[in-house]
Amino acid sequence: MSYITKPQAHHPSLKPNALGLTRRDYEGAITTLCAGCGHDSITAAFIQAFWELDMEPHTVAKLSGIGCSSKTPAYFLREAHGFNSVHGRMPAVATGAGAANSQLKLVGVSGDGDSLSIGLGQLCHAIRRNLNLLYVLENNGVYGLTKGQFSASADPGSLNKRGTANTMPAIDSVLLAINLGATFVARSFSGDKEQLVPLIKAGLMHKGFAFIDVISPCVTFNDHEGSTKSYAYTRRHQIEVVEADFVPGRREITVDYDPGSVKEVTLHNGDRIMLRKVAEDYDPLDRDQAYAYIRDRQKVGELATGLLYMSGMTSDMNDQLRTGDTPLTQVSHGDLCPGSAELEKLMSRYR
Amino acid sequence: MKSRINDFAFKIATANGTGSASANGLIMQAIFRMGIPVTGKNLFPSNIQGLPTWYEIRVSEAGYTARTPIFDLMVALNPATFDKDVAEVTSGGWLLYDSTWPLLEEKMRHDVTYIGVPMADLCNEAFDGVRNRILMKNIVYAGVLAALLGIDREELIKLTQEKFGKKPALLESNQQAIELGYQYTAQHYKCPLPIQLERRDATKDAILIDGNTAAGLGCLYAGATVGAWYPITPSTSLMEAFTAFCQKYRVDPETKANQFAILQAEDELAAIGMVIGASWAGARAFTPTSGPGISLMNEFLGLAYYAEVPAVLFNVQRTGPSTGMPTRTQQADLLLCAYASHGDTKHINLYPADPHEAFEMAVNAFDLAERFQTPVIVLSDLDIGMNDWMVPKLTWNDMYQPDRGKVLSAEELEAAERFSRYLDVDGDGIPYRSLPGVHPKGAYFTRGSGHNKFAKYTEDGDEYQEVLDRIARKVNSARAAIPAPFVKRREGARVGLISVGGCHGACTEALDILEADGLPVDYLRVKGFPFADEVREFLDSHDRTFVVEQNRDGQLRSLLILETEVDPARLHSIRSYAGFPMSAQPIVDGVLAKVQVPA
Numbered sequence: 001m002s003y004i005t006k007p008q009a010h011h012p013s014l015k016p017n018a019l020g021l022t023r024r025d026y027e028g029a030i031t032t033l034c035a036g037c038g039h040d041s042i043t044a045a046f047i048q049a050f051w052e053l054d055m056e057p058h059t060v061a062k063l064s065g066i067g068c069s070s071k072t073p074a075y076f077l078r079e080a081h082g083f084n085s086v087h088g089r090m091p092a093v094a095t096g097a098g099a100a101n102s103q104l105k106l107v108g109v110s111g112d113g114d115s116l117s118i119g120l121g122q123l124c125h126a127i128r129r130n131l132n133l134l135y136v137l138e139n140n141g142v143y144g145l146t147k148g149q150f151s152a153s154a155d156p157g158s159l160n161k162r163g164t165a166n167t168m169p170a171i172d173s174v175l176l177a178i179n180l181g182a183t184f185v186a187r188s189f190s191g192d193k194e195q196l197v198p199l200i201k202a203g204l205m206h207k208g209f210a211f212i213d214v215i216s217p218c219v220t221f222n223d224h225e226g227s228t229k230s231y232a233y234t235r236r237h238q239i240e241v242v243e244a245d246f247v248p249g250r251r252e253i254t255v256d257y258d259p260g261s262v263k264e265v266t267l268h269n270g271d272r273i274m275l276r277k278v279a280e281d282y283d284p285l286d287r288d289q290a291y292a293y294i295r296d297r298q299k300v301g302e303l304a305t306g307l308l309y310m311s312g313m314t315s316d317m318n319d320q321l322r323t324g325d326t327p328l329t330q331v332s333h334g335d336l337c338p339g340s341a342e343l344e345k346l347m348s349r350y351r
Numbered sequence: 352m353k354s355r356i357n358d359f360a361f362k363i364a365t366a367n368g369t370g371s372a373s374a375n376g377l378i379m380q381a382i383f384r385m386g387i388p389v390t391g392k393n394l395f396p397s398n399i400q401g402l403p404t405w406y407e408i409r410v411s412e413a414g415y416t417a418r419t420p421i422f423d424l425m426v427a428l429n430p431a432t433f434d435k436d437v438a439e440v441t442s443g444g445w446l447l448y449d450s451t452w453p454l455l456e457e458k459m460r461h462d463v464t465y466i467g468v469p470m471a472d473l474c475n476e477a478f479d480g481v482r483n484r485i486l487m488k489n490i491v492y493a494g495v496l497a498a499l500l501g502i503d504r505e506e507l508i509k510l511t512q513e514k515f516g517k518k519p520a521l522l523e524s525n526q527q528a529i530e531l532g533y534q535y536t537a538q539h540y541k542c543p544l545p546i547q548l549e550r551r552d553a554t555k556d557a558i559l560i561d562g563n564t565a566a567g568l569g570c571l572y573a574g575a576t577v578g579a580w581y582p583i584t585p586s587t588s589l590m591e592a593f594t595a596f597c598q599k600y601r602v603d604p605e606t607k608a609n610q611f612a613i614l615q616a617e618d619e620l621a622a623i624g625m626v627i628g629a630s631w632a633g634a635r636a637f638t639p640t641s642g643p644g645i646s647l648m649n650e651f652l653g654l655a656y657y658a659e660v661p662a663v664l665f666n667v668q669r670t671g672p673s674t675g676m677p678t679r680t681q682q683a684d685l686l687l688c689a690y691a692s693h694g695d696t697k698h699i700n701l702y703p704a705d706p707h708e709a710f711e712m713a714v715n716a717f718d719l720a721e722r723f724q725t726p727v728i729v730l731s732d733l734d735i736g737m738n739d740w741m742v743p744k745l746t747w748n749d750m751y752q753p754d755r756g757k758v759l760s761a762e763e764l765e766a767a768e769r770f771s772r773y774l775d776v777d778g779d780g781i782p783y784r785s786l787p788g789v790h791p792k793g794a795y796f797t798r799g800s801g802h803n804k805f806a807k808y809t810e811d812g813d814e815y816q817e818v819l820d821r822i823a824r825k826v827n828s829a830r831a832a833i834p835a836p837f838v839k840r841r842e843g844a845r846v847g848l849i850s851v852g853g854c855h856g857a858c859t860e861a862l863d864i865l866e867a868d869g870l871p872v873d874y875l876r877v878k879g880f881p882f883a884d885e886v887r888e889f890l891d892s893h894d895r896t897f898v899v900e901q902n903r904d905g906q907l908r909s910l911l912i913l914e915t916e917v918d919p920a921r922l923h924s925i926r927s928y929a930g931f932p933m934s935a936q937p938i939v940d941g942v943l944a945k946v947q948v949p950a
Contacts, residue, residue: 058791061632074796074808081787083631084798085624086650092616092624097787099577099612099625100634104788122624125617324608328576329633329786331610333753336574338600340747343572347744350558351384 018054026050026057028075033068038190038216038231039138043075045193046107049200050077053248060105061097065090065119068145069111069138069216088119091126094133095317101327102318105204106133113143116152116171123173127180127209129317134203134210137173138190140218141229148221159226172298177211178291178309184210185290185309186244189234190217192305199307201246207268208314215303239297242284242306245274265312275307284309357387357412359546361424361500363492364436368400371428374489375406376739377514378496381506383559383741386551388414390856391739392932397584397677403432410548416705416740417856418932423546424499426492428470437463445544447495449488466540468495473531478524487528494532501543503550504533558744562735563639565706565745566665567592569713570637571600574753575663577636579614579625581644584677585733586667589639619644623651623662630661631797633758633786635717637663642671642684645691645728652726653692654799659773659782659822661720661756664728665713667736670930679930680733682852683902688728689880689910695819699727699829700880704837704855705735707742708878715834718754723829724784725822732901734853734932757783764790772797772806773818780825826881833879836886841871846946847893849875849886851907854899854933861938868939869948872897877907882914890917895945899925899938 014022026047031040050057057079064070066087073082085093090108098106115123115137126133141154150158153173154166177185184206188196196214203210215234217223223230228237249270263275263285275284283289290309297304365371372393379391390409396402409419424445427436433448440446442462448454450467459465470491474484497504507529515522536542567589570578580590590613597611612629616622622638629636640648645666655662666688670681688700699719703709712729720727757777764770764785772795773782782804785793795806803814804821837855841862850858855876862872875889890896890911898908905924912919925941927933 056791058794059788061787063628077794079791079794081785081794082796082798083628084796084800085627086654086799089620089624089651092621093628093631095614095621096577096579096625096628096630096634096636097632098628099614100629100632100636101788104632121617122621125621318612321612321614322607322609323612324603324606324610326608328610328612331576333574336576336601336610337572337747337751340749342600343568343745343747346568347558350560 017051019056021051023047023051025079026077028073028078031075032071034220036219037068038140038214038218039069039072040075041190041193042136042138042196042214042216043072045196045200046076048193048197049204052197053201053204055105055204059103060107062107062109063090063094063097064109065111065114067111067114069109070114072138073107073109088114088117089122090114091119091122091131095126095129095131098131098133098317099321099323099328101329102132102323103327106131107204108133108135110135110137112137112139112141112151112153112173116173120152120171124176124180127177127182127211129320130183130208130314132208132316132318134200134206135212136200137211137213138216139173139213139229140216140222141227142218142222144218144221155228158228159224161221161224163226173211173213174308175291175294178287182211182309183208183311183314184307186212186307187215187303187305188212189215189238189305191231191235192238195240195243195305198244198246202244202273202307205246205267205269205271206310208316234303237301237303238305239279239302240306241277241279241282241293241304241308243276243278244307245276247272247274265310268313273307273310275310278306285311287311354545354547356547356549357410357551359423360407360409360419360421361426362408362422362436362439363406363426364429364432365404365489366429366431367396367398367402367404369489370486371404371406371489374493375408377507377510378493378502379408379739380510380559381502382408382410382548383554384506385503385548386554387548388412388553388741390416390741392418392734393738394931395678403429412551414553415856415860415935417860418934420934420936424544426496428488428492434458445499447492447499466499468532468535468539470495470532473535474528477527477531483524487524490525490528491532494529495536497529498533498536498542499540499544501547501549504529554741556744557741559739559741560706561588561737561739562703562706562709562731563589563667563737564592565710566639566713566729566731566736568596568745569710571596572747573635573714573717575635575637575717576610577612577614577626577629577634579616579622579629579636579638580640581616581619581622583619583641583644585669585737586639586641586644586665588737589665589667619647620651623648623664626662626664627651627655627660630720631787635663635721635753637665637717639665639667641667641669642687643674645684645687649692652698653694653696655726656692656696656698657694657799657822658797659724659784660797661724662726663716663720664726666728666730668730668732670928676930678733680853680932681901681928681930682730682732682854683906683928684730685851685900685902685906685910688730695823697823697826697881699723699725699826699833701727701729701833702852702878702880703729703731703735704852704876705742706740707745709735710745712834714751719829719832721756722754722832723781723825724756725826730852732853757781759783759785759793761790764792767792770795771804773802773804773821775804775821780821780828830881830883833883836878836883836889837876838885838889839874841866841873844871844873845894846942847873847875847889847896848899848942849877849889849896849907849911850899851877854901857933857935857938858899860935861942864935864939865942870942870946872942880910882911886911887915890915890921895921895923897923897925897942897945899933901927901933903928
């Protein structure tokens, strides 16, 4: 933990993006997490993704609940509003913000305690609404701030730091999300920035609920032998199933893909996501197959990663609410209030 | 017997789900259209079909709106409650029953006049189908009452035309049922009874409306765009009303886009979270709920208080604790709403007394929430929220400008040297806000964890305390901005009486009775919390003050003691908490038990 203020000096050799901003412009306060924490790598991936997308920082709203993961929105995009709400309730706050201002780019950061125990209900219902939100679950299988209790994502048989085995089944967030009809479901690893950055970019541009579960080891309480959420374990058991590339609509595709190995999904605004299958028999656009495949890999102890499931054009929460293109926050009171003459007319109904 | 004009009460006992509610509404509306002041109280069960339900109608030339427990006439149509209903008729009163089935002679009261009308037989002869016969029986008793009480039949006929004009078959059977009841009664009994109606002109500037509809309308006029809710009795009809008004007035005629968003949440925790998220993003947002919902919302209310996010809540109170009696009324959430959440908190509360105030206070609530950047809870109750009240027509001032509080625009942020979210720039305890998505200089981190005036995380005691103290100053200063209390002083009064919300009608009536008996009493009704300075002054100017409220523990009295430091010995409590709207007599009795009428 560090108490020094981070200098905002820019190195002249830092590369600017199309907005003329460097990665430094997408950073935030200095992290207060433990050295080596997986969450800090995810923060770095966020910074990289926003920078690569040429996104104006202040158009983003960062929301979180409570816990180590929920602190991280303070560590990126200092020029964006952040909201560290109450434990497990970030989805509700994001839902309200999204309903009020459909133009906000919403990013939610949560942890496995926040999402799968205290906030499980809210996560489920945000998925059902298809809220236009990128939801990143920083998953370490353990309660860090309260010093090492198992979380609901801890695998049965995995050991805590004192050597006690977890006896209950894990809630697998990816299977849960697919089951509930999430329209974009990915899994990644904080130690795999090459995979994670394109996933974040694709998730940010997806219209609807984009869910990314990122295995993010807790170096202090869950990185030991016997843990199934450690760096070593995750590296050994992770298999990439689908590699995602995000291609902005205006850009040409420059990568050579093997014919037949790529599925292309066009987003609402013309951007494309290229899904390159690493596992041969995998179809990331088939929900049932995706679910079955992930389960099959789990049975042999493997962790399927990548953009595991995606549906193309979807109707997000604001479409369902039919709120149109103008954010509700921009409608003037004059347009919202029917005025005295209408009220006078209406009164005859109550006579 | 001497006749009594426009001053009596009657009660209709039926079973829930049989269609009696629409007949009861019809009767009340017809009396209202005769220009006579009238009040209706619906006592209904937490049930969809079968359990007993009652509807009480009070006609009062003087315009008293409180419930009266004395019934001159009972319409006893529910066999399940028949004996109890008969026992409630005042001595010398009347009982209307369905004489299709005979009554046991030995069980009849001798001080009550029985009026039998074979309603089921009449319906069986005239109508086909079981459901239709049951429904029409209700309309038959409307016709019977028209004959017995002198309800203008033309008004009844006109109301059915307005209601069923587009359904000729229904219209015909309704009108036939009115005639059946009316003619049979007129032929067999001397009509009208000594209790009777006479046309007046006292309701032409009034409406009949329930508080939930009025509050929903207030939200519409205030410019609320986001409503989040979890359905709960007795608040449900507030959001239903808001939805219906939005569908009528808030669909953009060109784009067909909805200029509103209604979010049915998974629970009340989510509902208040959505309101906070929407308000944080700059919308006027609200949630209607009842006591159990407020209990669930406590944690988020603490966040909104501490992070200074506006939020508007309507607590349509029902009886507690726990599930309580969901369809009965009470004012037992006063303490809960004043200080909801763990930690040091205090919230702005508004207390409407009737639907007219529910409309006005809905608008006040949004202005106060945004001005003071804090939650505002409007506490009505089931009686105000779900019963039809006679109140002055609602009006709107087109000069109204919403008070959005200190929100910095993109231009203001651009021009500012630096923005600090929780800095007391103006010395009034209210800092400046910025909204997400507006300008990079407005960015800050909203949090419920310890923060300093620059919105930075802190564990420094002094920095933490500085913010907490400023928030206390800010919320306390709202006492000058909430609606001023209603005060009526009387010549020669030595004692005072304070009440809140829906007790108002019973209090004003009780104070008239006391004055007529020779005991003038000063009256104050609080309209909001934190209490205005007038409340303290009122307490100081009386040696003793009665506090009238609808809960077991004297919660308003406790609040007065806590907030004004008045000597508790000077506050006498009068409480009613069985779940029914308050009536005047217990207040009269309560005062007379402590104070002697001056000789």
